Every structure is written in C-alpha cells, then in structure tokens.
Amino acid sequence: MDKLIIYGGQKLKGTIKASRAKNATLPIMAATLLTSKPVRIRNVPQVQDVKTMAELLKSLGAEVNFDGDDVIIESQNDLLLEAPFDIVRKMRASYYVLGPLLARYRKAKVYLPGGCAIGPRPIDLHIKGMEALGARIEIRHGYIEAEAKVLKGQEILLEGKAGPSVGATANVMMAATLAKGTTKIIGAALEPEIVDLANFLNSLGAKISGQGTSTITIEGVKELNGGEWTPIPDRIEVGTYLCAAIATYGEISIEQCEPKHLDAVLFIFNQLGCEVSVDQKVIRLKAPYRPKAISIVTAPYPGFPTDLQAQIMAVLATASGVSYVTENIFKARFLHALELNRMGADIKIEDNVAIINGVKRLSGAKVMASDLRASAALVIAGLGAEGVTEISRIYHLDRGYEALEKKLTALGAKLERIKT
Ligand code: UD1
Numbered sequence: 001m002d003k004l005i006i007y008g009g010q011k012l013k014g015t016i017k018a019s020r021a022k023n024a025t026l027p028i029m030a031a032t033l034l035t036s037k038p039v040r041i042r043n044v045p046q047v048q049d050v051k052t053m054a055e056l057l058k059s060l061g062a063e064v065n066f067d068g069d070d071v072i073i074e075s076q077n078d079l080l081l082e083a084p085f086d087i088v089r090k091m092r093a094s095y096y097v098l099g100p101l102l103a104r105y106r107k108a109k110v111y112l113p114g115g116c117a118i119g120p121r122p123i124d125l126h127i128k129g130m131e132a133l134g135a136r137i138e139i140r141h142g143y144i145e146a147e148a149k150v151l152k153g154q155e156i157l158l159e160g161k162a163g164p165s166v167g168a169t170a171n172v173m174m175a176a177t178l179a180k181g182t183t184k185i186i187g188a189a190l191e192p193e194i195v196d197l198a199n200f201l202n203s204l205g206a207k208i209s210g211q212g213t214s215t216i217t218i219e220g221v222k223e224l225n226g227g228e229w230t231p232i233p234d235r236i237e238v239g240t241y242l243c244a245a246i247a248t249y250g251e252i253s254i255e256q257c258e259p260k261h262l263d264a265v266l267f268i269f270n271q272l273g274c275e276v277s278v279d280q281k282v283i284r285l286k287a288p289y290r291p292k293a294i295s296i297v298t299a300p301y302p303g304f305p306t307d308l309q310a311q312i313m314a315v316l317a318t319a320s321g322v323s324y325v326t327e328n329i330f331k332a333r334f335l336h337a338l339e340l341n342r343m344g345a346d347i348k349i350e351d352n353v354a355i356i357n358g359v360k361r362l363s364g365a366k367v368m369a370s371d372l373r374a375s376a377a378l379v380i381a382g383l384g385a386e387g388v389t390e391i392s393r394i395y396h397l398d399r400g401y402e403a404l405e406k407k408l409t410a411l412g413a414k415l416e417r418i419k420t
Pocket of ligand 1: 121122299301328330
C-alpha cells in the first residue's frame with residue numbers, strides 16, 4: 001500500500017485547474033445504462049472511482065472505452081442485471097446502477113452497500129422511491145432485488161429525517177425517466193451534481209424539469225438517445241485545495257471552476273479572514289496569517305458540504321481561538337479528528353459537534369487515512385505542519401483526487417509517494 005510523505009511548511013502559491021466532479025461523473029456514467037446508444041463523457045477525472053464504475057459497467061456487459069480523458073460507453077440490449085459484491089464493496093456509488101437497470105429492464109439486483117468509515121449509510125429512501133414507482137423490492141442474501149411489471153410515474157416524498165438524499169434523488173430520477181406518466185420528486189436534493197445529471201439526461205431526450213429546486217418533475221419517455229456531455233467542475237476538489245492554501249498561509253488561484261457552487265464555502269473562507277475574489281471561472285484566495293476561529297454547520301446544498309468538513313477541520317486546527325463544527329449529514333464522520341490530534345491538534349468530539357481549540361502549529365506525524373475526505377484533511381494538515389507527515393492507506397485519496405501530487409507540487413508543496 002502506497003504512502004504519502006509530506007514535508008510541511010511550504011506556503012502554497014500559484015495556479016491550478018479544477019478537475020471535473022467525480023460525484024457528477026459517477027451517476028452520469030451509470031445513467032448511460034438507460035440507453036442502447038453510445039454516450040461520450042468528456043474530461044472525466046482520472047481517479048479510481050471512475051475506473052471502478054467503468055469496471056462495474058463492463059461487468060454488466062456494457063462496452064466502455066477510454067479515449068484520452070473521455071470515456072465512451074455503449075450498453076447494447078442484453079446486459080446482465082446484477083451488480084456483484086466484489087465491485088460494490090469497493091464503491092458505494094455502485095448503487096447508481098439500480099435506477100437505470102430497473103427502468104430499462106424492469107429488473108435489477110445490486111449488492112447492498114453497507115455503512116462505511118463515515119458511519120451508517122441507509123438506503124431506505126432509494127427503496128421507498130422505487131416502490132412508489134411500482135417496483136417490488138426484496139433484500140435477499142445481501143442483495144437488493146428490484147422487479148417491476150411496469151414503472152408508473154408517481155408523486156414521491158423523498159426527504160428523510162436528515163433532509164434530502166443526493167443518492168436517492170439521483171436513483172429515482174433515473175428510474176422515472178423511462179416510466180409511464182409523470183413523476184414528481186418532492187423533497188429532492190438541490191446539489192449541483194443532481195442538476196448536472198438531470199441536464200445530461202435531458203440532453204439524451206429525457207423530460208426533466210425543476211432540477212435545482214426541491215420538486216423535480218420527470219415526464220417519462222419511451223427511450224433515450226446517445227450523446228455527449230462534460231460533467232461540472234469538482235467543487236469539493238476546489239474547496240480542498242483552497243483549504244490547503246489557508247493551512248499554509250498561501251495564495252492560490254483555481255481556474256476552470258464554478259464559483260457559484262461554492263458560495264457557502266467562500267463565505268466561510270471570508271469569515272476565516274481570507275481575501276477571496278471570483279472572476280467568472282476563477283477563484284483567487286489569499287490566506288491570512290492564522291485564520292480566525294468560527295462555527296460551521298454542515299447541511300445539504302446550498303449549505304456547507306459534509307464533504308469539506310474534514311478539510312476545514314484541518315484548517316481550524318491552527319485557527320486563533322475555539323471553533324465549532326457541527327456535522328448534520330453523517331453524524332459520526334469524525335475519524336480524522338483523532339488523526340489530527342496525533343499531529344498536535346486539540347479537538348474534542350461531543351455527539352455530532354467537534355470543538356477545536358486552535359493551536360499555533362501542527363507537527364508532522366505518522367497518520368492513517370480512513371476515508372477519502374479524511375485523507376484530504378490529513379494532507380492539508382501535513383502541508384501546514386512543521387516537519388514530516390507520513391500518511392498511510394492513501395488508496396482512499398486515489399479514489400477521488402485527480403493528479404493530487406502533481407497539482408500540489410505545481411503549487412510549491414514538497415511531497416512524495418512511496419510505493420510499498
Ligand atoms: C452524501 C452527500 C453528498 C456527498 C456524498 C459523498 C449530502 C446531503 N449528501 O451523498 O453531497 O457527495 O455523500 O460523500 O450532503 N439517508 C437516509 N436514507 C437514504 C439515503 C440517505 O436516511 O435512503 C440519509 C443519510 O444517512 C444522510 C442524508 O440522508 O444523513 C443524506 O444522504 P445522501 O445525500 O443520500 O448521501 P449520499 O448520496 O451518499
């Protein structure tokens with residue numbers, strides 16, 4: 001397993017380009033199963049999760065070919081309808097094939113994704129939505145088995161106790177594109193990745209409206225065409241590099257991003273004392289010497305994303321004063337706090353709140369990555385720390401950050417990957 005060695009203390013300076021969003025690309029790749037025609041997805045991020053989704057689609061019988069940074073997917077008529085344990089266990093987003101397979105073949109079997117390092121991850125809302133469309137769902141031998149004679153459009157309240165679900169909104173929206181009649185998803189997720197998926201489906205001939213609001217309407221169509229699409233920029237990747245700049249008191253620009261997707265995040269960076277400016281597709285950030293302490297609450301979009309909670313905690317670890325981070329989406333998503341404490345941070349967890357007593361400087365240590373965003377937090381902490389940080393289990397990082405070492409090196413960071 002590879003390790004990342006970070007020699008801390010270099011101020012990040014310079015300009016990089018954002019990659020396209022993994023969290024938009026994965027459901028879009030799954031959605032190509034809705035059509036038998038070829039679809040080209042442009043500029044997909046070269047990360048492990050995209051490769052895993054390609055592997056899953058191939059295992060179902062789709063033709064998947066990479067052409068430079070593009071991927072071309074063609075799903076002819078006779079697909080296998082089972083997403084096996086071996087692949088689903090590597091990536092929860094595998095469950096995105098459930099909606100498309102059910103819509104096109106009226107049958108699908110997907111290994112049930114379990115919880116993960118960020119805590120329990122229920123799928124009751126996915127099931128509720130598919131059942132409302134007329135599917136019979138059974139959980140057998142670890143698989144969700146879904147079957148329907150016909151899928152019929154319905155009004156579905158999809159919001160759970162923790163608010164809207166990104167995954168369930170995507171799955172039900174995909175299933176409803178080929179259903180008979182009109183489906184209304186009430187309590188839909190507003191995330192830009194959902195809007196991108198809806199726009200992509202419309203480009204193939206689907207009839208979806210209301211994406212980006214809490215009610216999405218899907219008029220079922222008989223079939224979809226092929227086409228091509230470029231997914232939106234990765235707002236979480238952009239937020240991660242900006243956090244790295246703050247942790248090193250640096251000054252960076254990120255090009256080819258979508259600043260309006262980061263409104264809540266840039267607002268927080270301003271509160272930390274950063275100078276932030278936005279010019280169309282570019283964000284520039286100049287960090288202060290030690291950020292101010294603040295309170296942050298994670299929330300569904302347009303709130304502060306749970307996927308940047310770990311990274312901002314790495315920043316707040318050296319803020320001047322006491323910060324509070326409340327995690328409202330995945331209430332136990334705090335494994336990174338323990339690793340940050342190993343680097344000299346002073347973080348206490350009380351239920352779903354992290355109380356961060358800012359220290360002057362972190363110190364390099366041997367730490368372990370536990371999930372994708374927690375790993376990013378350790379990289380940020382290591383970049384700002386004094387001395388050398390050694391992060392093991394970095395396969396988590398490879399799942400979701402394209403060319404991480406290259407981009408950080410371009411910004412002046414000193415780091416190396418050790419193959420073990
Ligand atoms: C979540 C994030 C998404 C992020 C992704 C990967 C939110 C709202 N979603 O999406 O931005 O990219 O993780 O880290 O921030 N829930 C249920 N029943 C369900 C499904 C979800 O109760 O069937 C709950 C979850 O436990 C959670 C909340 O709803 O508390 C939101 O979950 P959901 O958006 O579905 O999670 P992901 O799709 O994984």
